[in-house]
Amino acid sequence: MISLLDIAERIQTGEKVEEKQWDMELFKTISSLVKKYGIEFPGGDCFINIDNSLPERAFEAAIECLEKLGIYCITTKRRVKLGREETLRAIREAPSEILMGEGRDRRVWRQRKIEGREKLNVCPGHHTPYTEEIAPLVVKNFAQITRADFIEGFNFSKVDGREIIGPPMEVYASRRQMGWMREGIRKAGRPGMAIVYYPINTRAEDLICVMDPDYGLRRTDGILLSLLPDLKMEQDMLSAAIVYEEYGAFKISGSFAMAGGFCGGVEGAIIEGIAKPIAAMIAYRDYIHYTGVEHIHMLNAKEILLPGVNWARSVVNQALNRFTHTICMRWVIPTSGPGTELNLLEIAMQSIEAAVNGMNLYAPRHCRTAINHGQTPLEAEWMIEIADAVIEQEFNRETASVLITKIAELFENKTPQEGYSITECYDLIHHRPNPDYEKVYNNVKSQLKALGLKLF
Amino acid sequence: MDLSKLSPKHNEFLDFLKQTIIEINEEKAVEMAQRIIDEQIDPWLAIKYSIAEAAKIVGEKFDCGDYFLPHLVMAGDLIEKLVAILEKGIPSDKLEKKRVIVIGTVRGDMHSVGKNIVATMLKAGGFEVHDMGVDVPSSSFIQRAIEVKADMIALSSLLTTTMPYQREVIDELKSEGVRTQFKVMIGGGPVTREYAESIGADGYGKDAIEALEEAKRLLA
Numbered sequence: 001m002i003s004l005l006d007i008a009e010r011i012q013t014g015e016k017v018e019e020k021q022w023d024m025e026l027f028k029t030i031s032s033l034v035k036k037y038g039i040e041f042p043g044g045d046c047f048i049n050i051d052n053s054l055p056e057r058a059f060e061a062a063i064e065c066l067e068k069l070g071i072y073c074i075t076t077k078r079r080v081k082l083g084r085e086e087t088l089r090a091i092r093e094a095p096s097e098i099l100m101g102e103g104r105d106r107r108v109w110r111q112r113k114i115e116g117r118e119k120l121n122v123c124p125g126h127h128t129p130y131t132e133e134i135a136p137l138v139v140k141n142f143a144q145i146t147r148a149d150f151i152e153g154f155n156f157s158k159v160d161g162r163e164i165i166g167p168p169m170e171v172y173a174s175r176r177q178m179g180w181m182r183e184g185i186r187k188a189g190r191p192g193m194a195i196v197y198y199p200i201n202t203r204a205e206d207l208i209c210v211m212d213p214d215y216g217l218r219r220t221d222g223i224l225l226s227l228l229p230d231l232k233m234e235q236d237m238l239s240a241a242i243v244y245e246e247y248g249a250f251k252i253s254g255s256f257a258m259a260g261g262f263c264g265g266v267e268g269a270i271i272e273g274i275a276k277p278i279a280a281m282i283a284y285r286d287y288i289h290y291t292g293v294e295h296i297h298m299l300n301a302k303e304i305l306l307p308g309v310n311w312a313r314s315v316v317n318q319a320l321n322r323f324t325h326t327i328c329m330r331w332v333i334p335t336s337g338p339g340t341e342l343n344l345l346e347i348a349m350q351s352i353e354a355a356v357n358g359m360n361l362y363a364p365r366h367c368r369t370a371i372n373h374g375q376t377p378l379e380a381e382w383m384i385e386i387a388d389a390v391i392e393q394e395f396n397r398e399t400a401s402v403l404i405t406k407i408a409e410l411f412e413n414k415t416p417q418e419g420y421s422i423t424e425c426y427d428l429i430h431h432r433p434n435p436d437y438e439k440v441y442n443n444v445k446s447q448l449k450a451l452g453l454k455l456f
Numbered sequence: 457m458d459l460s461k462l463s464p465k466h467n468e469f470l471d472f473l474k475q476t477i478i479e480i481n482e483e484k485a486v487e488m489a490q491r492i493i494d495e496q497i498d499p500w501l502a503i504k505y506s507i508a509e510a511a512k513i514v515g516e517k518f519d520c521g522d523y524f525l526p527h528l529v530m531a532g533d534l535i536e537k538l539v540a541i542l543e544k545g546i547p548s549d550k551l552e553k554k555r556v557i558v559i560g561t562v563r564g565d566m567h568s569v570g571k572n573i574v575a576t577m578l579k580a581g582g583f584e585v586h587d588m589g590v591d592v593p594s595s596s597f598i599q600r601a602i603e604v605k606a607d608m609i610a611l612s613s614l615l616t617t618t619m620p621y622q623r624e625v626i627d628e629l630k631s632e633g634v635r636t637q638f639k640v641m642i643g644g645g646p647v648t649r650e651y652a653e654s655i656g657a658d659g660y661g662k663d664a665i666e667a668l669e670e671a672k673r674l675l676a
Contacts, residue, residue, distance in 0.1 A: 019589070020529070023572075027526040074566065074590070129616045129646060157616040165620040170564075173617070200617050201564050229569055260518075261525045261569055296573070297521060300663050306521060370646055371616065 001090045002282055004242050007080060011235060014070070014078035022072045022079075023262045026230050029068050030268040037061040039267045039315075041308040047404045048314045048356065048397045055319035062274035062319070063087060066231075071279045074228065075235035082282065090282050096325035098250050098287055100150055102220045105185075105192030107149040109288055111327045114318050114358040115396050120387045121360040122147045123329065126154035127198060127224075128365040128374025130422075132176070137428045139184020141377045143193055144431055147384050150222065151185065152363060153177045153198035157371065164200070171209045174200045178216040196222040196252055207240035211247055219248035222288075226254035227280040230262045231272065241284040253277065253286035256331065257316070259309060260296035266308035269293040273316035277326045290331035290362045292316050301335040301368045301416045304346065305408060314357045314397075321358035330354035332364035332383050337419020338376045338426075339437050342411070344444040348453075349407045351383040355390035356400040366419060373419070376426035378433045378441060389453050406451045459505060466497050470506045477510035477538070478517075480530045489541040499542035503582075507535055507542075511580040518577075519665055525573060532579035555675045558601045559610040560588030561644075562621035567614035570644060570664075574610065577664040578671055594625045601638055607675050610667070613644040622647070623655035639674045643667055 017025075033039075037057040049055070066087050071080040096111040109121045125142040135156065143151055157164060159173040178197060185193045197210050197217050207223065210216040217223065223244055225237050244251060257263050257272035270293065277289040292313035297303045320326040330353065334346035347364050354361055364383050365375035390400065422428070425437040433441060445455055459467055469492055476485035492502050514531045517523040523531075543551060557578055561571045568590050579585045586604055588596065601609050609629075611622045622642045629635040641659035642652050652660035659674050661667025 019568075024526060024529065027524075155616045157619065163620050164617045165624065170617060201615065202566055203564065228566060234566055258569065259524075260521065264524050264526070265521075295521070296525070296569070297519075302519075302663065368645065370648060 001093045002086050004238065004245060004285065007283055008238060008242070010080040011073040011076045011078055011233070011238065014073070014080050016077055017072065017079050019072070019074060019077065023230060026069060027262045027264060029065060030263050030271050033061040033065055033271055034264070034267045039270055041266055041311060043307070045405050045408065047310040047408070048353065048401045049311055049318060050397050055315055055322055058270050058315055059274055059319040059323045061271045062278065065271050065275045066279060069231060071283055072230070072232045073235060074232050080233070080283070087278065087282065091278060091324045094281055094325040095287055096327065098327065100194035100220055100222060100250055101192050102218070103192035105190050105194070106220070107194065109149060109327055109360065111321060111325055112358045112360060114321055115356050116358060117391055117394070119391060120355060121149045122380070122384055123150050123152055123196070123362045124148045124377065124380030125151065125363050125365065125375055127152050127363045128369040129155040129157065129371045131372055132156055132159055134372065134423065134428065135180040136183045136187065138422065139181055140187040141428055141431050142380065143185045143188035143190045145377060145380055145384070148193070150194035150196055151181065152196040152224065153181050155198060155200060167203060167205055170200050170203070170206045174206050174210050175212070175216055178210045178212070182215065194221050196224055198224055202234055202236055204236040204239045207236065208243050211243070217249060222250040222252055224253070225251045225284045225286060227276055227283060229258050231276060231279050233283045237284055245285055250288065251284055251286045252288040253280040253284065254331070255280050255286070255289035256292045256294050258296055258299070259293055259312065266293060266312035270312045270315045273312070274319050277320060278324065281326070288327045288329065291320060291326065291328040291359070292330065294333065298335055299333070299367050304335050304342065304411045304414060304416055310353060310404070314353065317357040317359050328359045329362035330359040331362045333367045334364065335367050335416035337366040337373060337417060338379060338422065339420035339424065339440065340417040341440050341444055342414060342417050343379065343419055344382055344441060345407055345410055347379055347383050348386045348444070348448055349404055351386040352390050352395070352400050352404055355387045356395055356397050361387060372421045372423060376422050376433065377431065378426065378437065382441070385455060386453070389455055393454055403451060403453065410447070459501065462497065462501070466495065469495065469497060470502060473502055473506040474510045477507065477531065477534060478513050480527060480534060482534050485534055485538060486541065489538045493542065493545040499545040502542050503539060507538060508582060511535060511582065514580055515577055515665065515668065525576070528573065528576035528580060532576045535580055554582070554584040555608070556584045556586070556604055556606040557608045557610055557671065558586045558588060558597060558604065558606045559612070560592035560597060561590040561612045562618050562625070563591060563593050564621065565613050565615055565618035566590050567612070570614065571612035573664040574612065574643065574661065574667045577668045578610070581668045581672070583671065594621055594628050597625050598628055598632065598634070602634065606638060608639040608641060608671060610641045610671070613642070613647060616646050619647060619651065622657070626656050641667065641670055641674065
């Protein structure tokens with residue numbers, strides 16, 4: 001595989017390109033590849049792709065995209081060129097499973113298969129900000145979820161009552177994040193559970209300062225090192241990737257594409273959605289990715305659903321599962337906030353998709369998360385419950401599509417609901433939703449049972 | 457906008473210009489802008505009717521998912537080019553000074569997508585926009601705002617740990633005694649209107665459309 005030092009050289013010696021030029025080149029290249037490879041949304045209520053030839057064409061388009069464009073380093077404003085053969089070799093040599101955690105909490109994360117019958121790996125949270133007052137208790141609650149395989153950190157704005165501003169305070173806060181995470185998993189009786197550090201910031205010092213087998217990130221833990229949208233990388237992230245390769249920690253990446261952005265519509269997002277995890281694997285050695293396609297307007301909670309987004313997401317994951325070793329996760333990211341019916345319905349829809357498209361499950365949280373206002377453990381348990389039912393009932397892409405279509409009908413004429421903070425709708429002391437939220441949960445559960453999903 | 461005094465032919469010219477901008481047809485739009493000057497149609501009508509209406513429609517097309525971010529960028533660039541052509545037909549003493557906005561993502565934050573959308577919407581909306589990119593030190597915002605005689609500084613942040621830099625810009629503006637010279641608008645994923653008020657920002661945009669409306673309101 002291309003070494004990280006090769007990438008380090010290329011970000012210093014590659015062709016100089018202004019960012020705007022890169023953005024427009026990406027749009028033009030992807031637009032022409034969409035036409036060349038005949039990638040087209042079939043229209044209507046198509047939520048899951050069942051055309052087996054499309055992922056193959058989309059994969060070819062993504063490889064050609066990487067060959068034509070490479071990766072853009074926003075720090076040095078240079079293009080990292082990638083040859084077709086070295087990209088294909090990197091894909092072949094990537095692992096399809098990752099060992100993490102230690103002792104009795106050691107787990108293996110694996111690439112799932114399309115319509116696979118194996119249970120999904122789970123990261124229940126966080127990737128959403130919490131205040132320091134409730135942080136260790138929040139971590140404990142998420143770590144208490146038995147099916148959780150690893151748990152991710154979170155951002156916050158104050159530490160020891162002080163505002164986090166500037167690198168020294170960020171470094172201190174980064175280490176406190178790891179402290180709370182370690183404390184939380186111990187309190188939950190899962191001391192060996194793998195933790196993924198959520199970078200407070202993307203400066204090299206913030207990324208590397210948590211490396212500490214005793215009190216911070218262990219060799220069996222991981223770090224989130226994501227490529228930016230539009231196939232862009234950062235020099236400091238690469239520095240951290242080099243350090244963590246030596247240290248031994250695994251790396252995960254946010255590798256979805258954003259429809260409506262420079263990749264164009266959902267068809268273009270398919271190409272970027274396949275190319276991006278491959279690029280992240282080459283640039284930072286990321287092997288676990290939250291993959292797929294989102295839409296700018298959905299991430300902004302303007303629309304619950306937009307035509308073609310779910311379909312595009314399925315094409316991306318089917319292509320990655322068939323032609324690469326990428327370990328895909330579905331970042332379940334509802335447009336409505338916790339404590340609401342729409343939030344749980346959206347999570348159900350996305351968990352069904354994950355189960356049949358070969359994905360694992362990752363951190364369900366409100367797309368416009370605010371401090372203490374992103375998720376509760378109930379949504380994580382709910383996504384597991386749904387995915388397990390889908391596996392148990394042996395849903396395939398066609399039958400899952402029928403169920404998703406019925407759920408989508410429940411969103412008609414609805415707008416995203418803001419929801420509640422974790423302390424408003426969840427009892428962190430007793431690890432259960434408050435009575436009002438429990439009613440909402442039971443109601444949604446009844447609705448899904450009526451639609452044919454066997455839930456207990 | 458009263459176009460009733462124009463001949464039907466000249467009305468058609470203005471509509472044609474509007475349509476070519478919506479379609480982002482640079483060649484035809486530039487040709488028509490030049491023709492408007494040659495035919496001695498008041499360039500203000502082209503700016504305030506054709507361009508303003510077209511910018512609004514381009515924004516709506518983005519909002520409903522027909523257009524993508526690159527379309528916004530191309531439309532913004534085209535509008536800038538057309539305004540430069542049309543302004544040549546306006547006597548210098550009658551030129552209206554464009555409202556100037558300096559925009560960027562604050563120090564330590566590398567996220568650009570939301571900021572790019574807002575910047576292009578503002579540009580298409582008729583503002584002169586100076587996009588400083590990402591990871592911009594607070595003092596650089598102020599320095600550039602002073603240099604270009606900006607009316608507003610727009611600050612984006614996507615991380616809770618970079619939000620304090622939005623406040624830092626406001627604090628530095630105060631300490632340098634220039635706070636009243638600039639409106640400050642903030643936005644970004646974790647940013648709320650309450651936060652904007654708490655740090656003394658003048659405005660807040662939840663998304664690009666809201667940011668454009670807020671900028672128009674603040675700089676009216």
